[in-house]
Amino acid sequence: MERNAKWLAISAIDAFYSWTEHLFVHIAIVLRGIDSGEAIAELTGVEWGDKFKTSIGIDQPVAKKYYDELVIVRRQLRNFLAHGAFGKNGQAFNFHSSAGAVPVLMPHDKSKSRFALDDNLAFEEDAVIELLEKFVDFLWKGETETAMHYVQESYLPSILTLAKDGTYAKATNSLEEMNEMIDHLSGQFDRAANMDW
Numbered sequence: 001m002e003r004n005a006k007w008l009a010i011s012a013i014d015a016f017y018s019w020t021e022h023l024f025v026h027i028a029i030v031l032r033g034i035d036s037g038e039a040i041a042e043l044t045g046v047e048w049g050d051k052f053k054t055s056i057g058i059d060q061p062v063a064k065k066y067y068d069e070l071v072i073v074r075r076q077l078r079n080f081l082a083h084g085a086f087g088k089n090g091q092a093f094n095f096h097s098s099a100g101a102v103p104v105l106m107p108h109d110k111s112k113s114r115f116a117l118d119d120n121l122a123f124e125e126d127a128v129i130e131l132l133e134k135f136v137d138f139l140w141k142g143e144t145e146t147a148m149h150y151v152q153e154s155y156l157p158s159i160l161t162l163a164k165d166g167t168y169a170k171a172t173n174s175l176e177e178m179n180e181m182i183d184h185l186s187g188q189f190d191r192a193a194n195m196d197w
Contacts, residue, residue, distance in 0.1 A: 001196060004166065005125055006125055007060065008125075009125030009128065009129055010077075010125075011188070012129060012132070013077060013128060013129075013132065016132045017048060020048070020051075021048055021051060023139075023151060023152075024043075024048075024051035024052060024053075024055040024056070025040065025043055025044055025055070025158075025161065026099060026147075026151040026158045027052050027055040027056070027144060027147045027148070027151060028051070028055040029163050029168070030146075030150050030151060030158060030163070030168045030172065031055065031143070031144060031168070031172055032042040032145040033147075033163045033164075033166075033168065033169055034054075034160075034163060035163035035164035036160065036161050037160070038083075040160070042064060048071075048074055049067070049071050049074075052067055053067070054056075055144075056139075056144060060143075066131075066134075066135050066138060069131055070131070070132075073128055075130065076185070077128065079101060081133075089177065091182075094111065118136055145175065146171065146172040146173075146174070146175055146178040147172060148178075149175065149178050149179070149182070150168075150178060150181075150182060152184065153182075154182045154185070156182065156185050156186065156189065160187040167181065170180075
């Protein structure tokens with residue numbers, strides 16, 4: 001059961017970082033006014049932490065605290081599991097013994113030995129999952145709340161011209177304004193789908 005819990009937690013963590021990679025780009029369009037294809041292409045190519053800084057920002061102490069904690073999880077656990085202990089480029093580290101090549105890992109826990117011969121990655125899955133849940137709750141409050149409603153609940157695409165002309169900026173002032181904009185856009189999409197011009 002403990003091993004299965006860790007596997008499920010690892011899957012949830014990996015899915016969280018994948019989801020937020022995409023989410024941050026859409027929040028940057030809606031909330032930060034990223035309005036050109038070039039800027040979006042550049043943003044999609046940067047690291048997770050840079051996407052966080054662009055979309056959420058780290059000026060507020062609470063956001064900075066989440067950023068710091070989530071970066072640690074990403075570096076120490078998620079990247080370790082997704083890309084191997086030695087990096088994203090498929091590097092391997094072996095030493096040769098009389099038994100042949102022996103893989104050596106660089107554990108995420110820096111308080112212990114720098115190298116390990118086993119693949120037992122220890123982490124507190126409950127604490128990490130709780131951190132992810134609290135961060136998602138944080139996204140649904142405060143400055144990002146209106147953008148989350150648009151990105152996560154409306155099923156509408158992120159439209160760069162609405163970032164450029166200030167429509168998103170106006171709508172992110174309040175949940176009421178965002179809901180009015182969502183209703184208006186949804187109506188336009190429905191009329192277009194029904195060819196009801």
